[in-house]
Amino acid sequence: MATPGRRSSTFTLLLRHGFTDPSAAGRLLESPELSAVRGDPLLLEALAATADPDLALRGLTRLLEAQPDRTHRSRLLDTLLSAKPLRDRLLGVLGASEALGDHLARHPDDWRALVTYEPRDLHQGVPEFEEGLAEAHDPVALRVAYRRCLLSIAARDVCGTIDVAETAGELADLATATLRAALAMAEAAAPEDAALCRLAVIAMGKCGGHELNYVSDVDVIFVAEPARDADERAALQAATRLASHLMRICSETTVEGSIWPVDANLRPEGRNGPLVRTLASHVAYYQRWAKTWEFQALLKARPVAGDRELGDAYVAALEPMVWQAAERDNFVADVQQMRRRVVAGIPAAELERELKLGPGGLRDVEFAVQLLQLVHGRADTSLRSGTTLDALKALATGGYVGREDAAALDAAYRFLRETEHRIQLYRLRRTHLMPEDENDLRRLGRSLGLRSEPVTALRKEWRKHSSVVRRLHEKLFYRPLLNAVAQLAPGEARLRPDAARERLVALGYADPAAALRHLEALSAGVSRKASIQRTLLPVLLGWFADSADPDAGLLNFRKVSDALGATPWYLRLLRDEGAAAENLARVLSAGRLAPDLLLRAPEAVALLGDGGEGERGGRGVAGGLEPRSRERLEQEILAAVSRAGTAEQGVYVARGVRRRELFRTAAADIVGSYGTETQPAEADPGALVDRVGGAVSDLTAATLAGTLRAVVRERWGDELPTRFAVIGMGRFGGHELGYGSDADVLFVHEPREGVDEAEAAKAANAVVAEMRRLLQLPSTDPPLIVDTDLRPEGRTGPLVRTLASYAAYYRRWSLAWESHALLRAEPVAGDAELGRRFTELVDPLRYPAGGLEEDAVREVRRLKARMESERLPRGADPTLHTKLGRGGLTDVEWTVQLVQLRHAARIPQLRTTRTREALAAAREAELIGADDAAVLDEAWVLATRVRNAVMLVRGRAGDTFPTDVREMAAVGRYLGYGPGRAGDMIDDYRRTTRRARTVVERLFYDSEV
Structure with missing residues (x-):
């Protein structure tokens, strides 16, 4: 009998050993068997x-007890202690699988299957398994x-002799051998049936994909x-x-x-269809009848038994047919919807424990990989593997998935599959749920090599x-580029020069020869860059x-690609980041600016x-295109100026x-106007106009x-x-600047x-002169022209005045046009307190108490x-001039501003520098009817958009429609x-x-409003 001290020592030793x-x-260690x-x-x-260790020891004890006599027991123990490979294999299996421990207890001589340790034993295939089943x-x-x-298989798996992919492959090979053995039994039982037909068994699903689980249905056709x-x-x-008998033998x-x-x-018509069909x-x-998911399932089809x-x-x-499936209507959307239905069907209580079907699970990897295969595999045969990890590797090699993303998905998939394997191995039951019991979690963690705090780890x-799978699934599975590639005609999904010319002509390229040269320069060679370009270009x-x-768009794309050719993130951005590729295409082909x-x-x-740093987005605008606020822009510019060595550098x-x-x-304006595959064009043109005007202002x-800070x-x-x-005036003060507007x-x-x-x-005048000089220095950047003609006395007056000088001038000499112009005055830079005092000074002029006198109204008119x-320029068509023409910007603005001059003193909502805000306030105050206000707003927005379009298309400002046919078409497209x-x-x-x-003639010239 063991002494208390010895028992205590053994107790501690066993705890230390897990x-x-x-x-x-x-x-158990005191039992006769051990x-x-x-x-x-x-x-x-x-x-x-x-x-x-507890499970392994119990299993070993049961195996020893099941030996027929002491001689067999001694032989097992001697072999166990003398042969480390057997010891590791046998105890490894017993510690991971209660079900295989039960099998060994029922068949106590089967431990000998683990003794052999030869090269062929490391990676068994179908022939070896057929031999084992013979x-x-x-x-x-x-x-x-x-x-x-x-x-x-389990012994090599738990000992790390084979990895999770090899384990899954061996399980599929064992299933193949088993199906063949079962079919042979069925044929032996009914030789007359076997003589009448040729029967082939097609493996589907994980068996077909050579990635089977320990316990899984084996899908066949x-x-x-x-x-x-x-x-x-x-x-x-x-x-x-024969097929029915085969199924019974296995099931x-x-x-x-x-x-x-x-x-x-998975056969045609599912359970309602005949079990066996002819090839025809x-x-x-x-x-004729197959649905999208059926073609997706056929990705993994593989003959495994019967008539080869x-x-x-x-x-x-x-x-x-599999590789034409992506050309079906709504193919990508159908696959995406099918994945969503799978998730929706998971019971809520199990959702967070699902390794296979839940968000971030195995299915997310598999569906993403299969969708990419089906879309890109039409033209690239290297992608046509039924094995998930092999297909993922091919997608990365071909440039369809980033290397880092592929590596992260590979690691996550291997972890999830290995976890699933070890869960199933324990009792050989089909399950994909993470266990909840602490002991089960501890065993599972240790089986995965997590020995320190296994449950937590x-x-x-x-x-x-x-988390990695969920993120990358969303990124890859819902990639907008997929829809576009799927919609290409057969043969177009991967760029080939021999097919390119015909397509260029059909698409309307005016100079297909030049376009071909660009395509060849972009896609020639075997580099990863060229491979990705060949995917993107169609x-x-x-x-x-x-x-x-389109010719200009392709030329511009080549220029950008040449400039960024050595930058690793560039093509990755276009392939992976949402609508980046389509956004770039729209931007590069929309004009010159x-x-x-x-x-x-x-x-x-x-x-x-x-991604991006913007803050005020809208529909149709990618995150990186959202305008940044004035505060953040000013903060960035001032910080950069402070680091610069000179004012010119700043x-x-x-x-x-x-x-x-x-x-x-x-870019945001173009994308919002054109729309993309994933975002329709901006429904409210006024929102686009406001966003451009606010952002440029x-x-x-x-x-x-920043210029002021640099000078000072x-x-x-x-x-x-x-x-x-600095006080903004005109469109600047009204937050309505266009791309080519001067800053009044x-x-x-x-x-x-x-x-x-x-x-x-002297200092103030020096600041003004230096600011204007610096802003007018020759540069490839768009010019920023500062216009001071709205100052008192116009061009003949001093460039800068003191606040007191302004007060004296306005008190004594102010004219009606100056009150009118001051409606747009708003501080934009410099001393904020001084700017506020200036606006307080001019408020009585622009919002006169008692309204505008009749003499002043007549003067404004x-x-x-x-x-x-x-x-109006000589020869200009007054019906098409956006600024000074009939119903154009000036007509609307002067009408609204006359209302402000007359009524802003008593209606505070009219005290705004912005045309559309003032028009809305006049409508709310019932100074302008709703219908009239809508007509004026529509005209002002349209004229502003035309001006913006002309600048975007031509790269220089203009107030009327272009005469060039192509430029006119580009304005129209915008x-x-x-x-x-x-x-x-x-x-x-x-x-x-x-x-x-x-409306203007009635309200501005005739009305008493």
Whole structure:
């Protein structure tokens, strides 16, 4: 009997070796079966290395007890202690699988299957498994032999001799051998049936994909043909009997349990269809009736048993249909919807435990990989593998998936599959649920090599890999590029020069020879870059063609690609990041402005992706294209100016930021106007106009603030001798600047305490002169012209005045036009307090108490009439001039501003510098009728959009429609008019502005409003 001290020592030793019930383990070690080895350190170390030492010890004890006599028991123990491979294998299996421990207890001599340790034993295939099953002549014996083979796979698996992919492959090979053995039994039982038909068994699902689980249905499809001279009907009946018998042999439960269910529900018409069909019947069904998911399932079809020639013919006949499936209507959407239905069908209580079907599970990887295969595999045969990890590797090699993404998915898939394997191995039950019991989790974690805090580590690893899968599934499975590639005609999904010319002509490229040169330069060679380009270009060509100038779009794409060719993120962005590729195509083919901006700073293409720093987005605008606020722009520019060595360097940096942000705004405008595959065009044109006007105005303000800081910092250090502010006027003050607008401003200063007024004036004038000089330095960036003509006394007056000087002038000399102009005055840069005091100074002029006197009203009307007659350019069509023409911008703005001058003193809502806001306030106050307000708003928005379009298309400002046919078509495309509809666009513009002019004549010239 063991002493108390010895028991305590053993208890501690067993705890240290990973036993959770050391008392029970101690009793087992004291049993007669283990008396000869109870103190052997080799045994304890081997038990400690298992997933569950308690389970392994119980299983070993049962195996020893099941030996027929002491001699057999001694032989097992001697072999166990002398042969480390056997010790590791046998105890590893016993510690991971209670079910295989039960099998060994029933068949105590099967442990010998683990003794052999030869090269062929490391990676067994179908022939070895067929050899292992060869002596089984009935279903019961087949089950025993199957478990014996399974034992050898499990032993290599838990010992790490084979990895999870090899384990899954061996399980599929064992299933193949088992199906062959079962079919042989069925044929032996009914030789007359076997003589009537040729029957082939096609593996589907994980068995077909060579990636089977330990416990899984084995999906199959049966195809048969009559044997020579046999009647087809009789042959099919015979084949059906053989197939049914095969399924019973594998599926039915005997004293040795079952092997696995054979599931034939993936056959045409599912459970309602005949179990066996001829090849012609299969082909007819898939040609006429098959659904999208059925072609997806056929990805994994593989002949495994029966007539090999017939099986190969089945695959050869159906394979072309698999790779044409992506051309079906709504193919991508159907596959995506099918995945969503699978998730929706999971019980809520199980959703978070699902390793296979739940979000972030195995199905997410498989569906993403299969969708990419089906879309891109039409043209790239290297992608046509039924094995998930092999297909993923091919997708990465071909450039369809980023290397890092593929590696992350590979690691996550391997972890999830190995976890699933070990869960199923324990009791050999079909389950995909993460266990909840702590002991089960501990055993599972240890089986995966997580020995320190196995439960905590397991949960952490699971969350990490599940999160990776969920993120990458969303990224790949819902990639907008897939829809576009799937919609290409057969043969177009992968660019080939021999087919390119014909497609270029059909798409409307004016110079297909030049376009071909660009394509060859972009896609030639075997580099990864060229491979990705060959995938992208067929889709991009279609998007370029959906513009007025596809040739320019392709040329610009080549320039951008040449500039960024060595940048690893560029093509990855286009392939992976949401609508980035389509956004780029729209931007590069929409005119000159955006491509010119991009080619000066190609790295700005990153803004076209899903990420970005914007804050105020809208429909149709990718995250990176959302405009940034004035505060953030100013913060960035001021910080850059502070780091610059000179004022010129500081303004150079500020102009660089302006270039980038102008591109951001122009790109968002184009994308919002054109729409994309995933986002329709902006439904509200006014929202686009407001976004452009606000973004360009904020950018201009931030640029002026940076320029002011650069000048002051270089000449005076931290503080100018006088307070200084910039007041925005006109469209600038109204937050309505266009891409090519000048910035109308006033400059105001106020001497600091103790500073001589002459010195302050000298400093202020020096600041203005230097700001204007710096902003006019030659540059490839779009110019920022500062216009000061709205200052008191116009061009003859001083550029900058003190606040007191402004007050004196306005009190004594102010004219009606100046009150009118001051309606748009708003501080935009410099001393905020001084800017606020300036607006307080001018408020009584622009919002006169008691309203505008009749003499002043007549003067405003006279000025407007004079402007109409004198400022419209000679030869300009007054019905098409967006600024000064009939019903154009000036008509609407002066009408609204007259209402403001008359009524803003008593209606605070009218006190805004923005035209549309003031118009809305006038409507709310019932100063302008709702219908009239809608007419004016529509005309103002349309005229503004035309001006923006002209600048985007031509790269220079213009107030009327272009005369060049292609430029006119590009303006029309921006405004939503398809090819050949330029005439409709002009008619609509004239109709809209004519209605607006009618309202203006009534409200501005005749009304007392």
